Amino acid sequence: MNTKKFLPVAVTAVAAVIALAGCGASGGSGSSGTSMPGMDHGSSSSASSPAAAGAHNSADVMFAQMMIPHHAQAMEMSDMILKKQDIPAEVTALATRIKDAQGPEIEKMTGWLQSWGESTQMATGHSMDGMMGAEDMTKLEAAQGVEAAKLFLTQMIAHHEGAVTMAKTETTDGKDPAAVQLSKDIVSAQEAEIKEMQTLLASL
Numbered sequence: 001m002n003t004k005k006f007l008p009v010a011v012t013a014v015a016a017v018i019a020l021a022g023c024g025a026s027g028g029s030g031s032s033g034t035s036m037p038g039m040d041h042g043s044s045s046s047a048s049s050p051a052a053a054g055a056h057n058s059a060d061v062m063f064a065q066m067m068i069p070h071h072a073q074a075m076e077m078s079d080m081i082l083k084k085q086d087i088p089a090e091v092t093a094l095a096t097r098i099k100d101a102q103g104p105e106i107e108k109m110t111g112w113l114q115s116w117g118e119s120t121q122m123a124t125g126h127s128m129d130g131m132m133g134a135e136d137m138t139k140l141e142a143a144q145g146v147e148a149a150k151l152f153l154t155q156m157i158a159h160h161e162g163a164v165t166m167a168k169t170e171t172t173d174g175k176d177p178a179a180v181q182l183s184k185d186i187v188s189a190q191e192a193e194i195k196e197m198q199t200l201l202a203s204l
Contacts, residue, residue, distance in 0.1 A: 055175065055176050055177075056112070056116050056174075056175055056176040056179065057173075057174065057175040057176075059169070059170055059173035059174045059175065060112075060116075060170070060174045060175055060176040060179040060180075061113065061116065061118045062122065062126075063109075063166065063167070063169070063170035063174060063179055063183060064109040064110075064112055064113050064118075064179065065113065065118070065119070065120070065121065065122035066122060066126065066128050066166055067105075067109060067163070067166060067167075067186075068106050068109050068110060068120065069128070069131075070128050070130070070131060070159075070162065070163055070166070071102040071103075071105055071106050071109075071163075072102075072106060073131060073132060073159070074098055074102055074156065074159055074163075075098070075099050075102055075103060075106075076137075077095075077132070077137075077140060077152065077155065077156060077159070078095035078096070078098045078099045079095075079099070080137075080140050080141055080152075081095045081140075081148060081149070081152045082095050082096065082099075084143075084144060084145070084148050085144070085145070086144070086145040086146070087145070087148060087149050088146070088149050088200075088204065090200055091149045091152065091153065091200060094156075094193070094196065094197065094200070095152070098156070098193075101189065105182065105186075108182070109179075109182075112176070112178070112179060128162060128166065129161070129162030129163075129165045129166060130158050130159040130160065130161055130162015130163060130165070131159070131162065132155055132159065136155060139151060140152060140155060146204055149204060150201060150204050153197045153200055153201040153204075154201065156197060157194055157197050157198065157201070160190040160191075160193055160194050160197070161194065163186060163190055164186070164187050164190050164191060164194075167182075167183040167184070167186040167187045167190075168183070168187055170183035171183045171184055171187065
């Protein structure tokens with residue numbers, strides 16, 4: 001699977017998440033800079049502390065602006081698999097965990113960008129590792145049963161690998177303590193999930 005593609009992006013999904021974050025949020029294949037739905041996880045309590053204006057740098061901004069649509073797409077993929085019949089329980093449990101972890105993280109990162117006075121959408125022209133293209137999402141939507149589970153796992157492994165790459169960049173280049181901590185949490189959680197998904201995929 002390619003790791004860099006242009007996304008067709010469901011802007012409304014991200015807009016809805018950002019709207020939710022604005023009213024009281026708690027703290028595979030690259031794509032264009034359009035905002036779109038699309039895991040990652042395991043934030044710690046330190047990552048939820050308020051971000052102070054001026055305590056961030058451009059790497060923090062890019063991390064949040066890119067990870068929001070990346071997470072949103074993972075949530076969209078998880079929603080797709082959870083609506084299907086005859087999906088192995090281990091796969092639906094994973095999809096549920098992805099949604100439960102990434103939704104709050106989207107709200108957290110949206111809150112940071114707003115507190116920094118930065119746009120919640122990145123400028124066009126930037127690519128995001130691991131994003132699915134329109135064809136990938138269409139295939140996942142159409143797949144059923146075990147084949148759908150296999151495709152979901154294959155795509156989400158690539159998606160997670162992209163998130164880990166972006167998070168490691170933030171760990172190295174970021175300045176805001178909460179954002180850097182979240183990036184470390186994402187690396188830890190998603191690398192563990194990649195191994196879990198590889199094991200699940202081999203068993204199907």
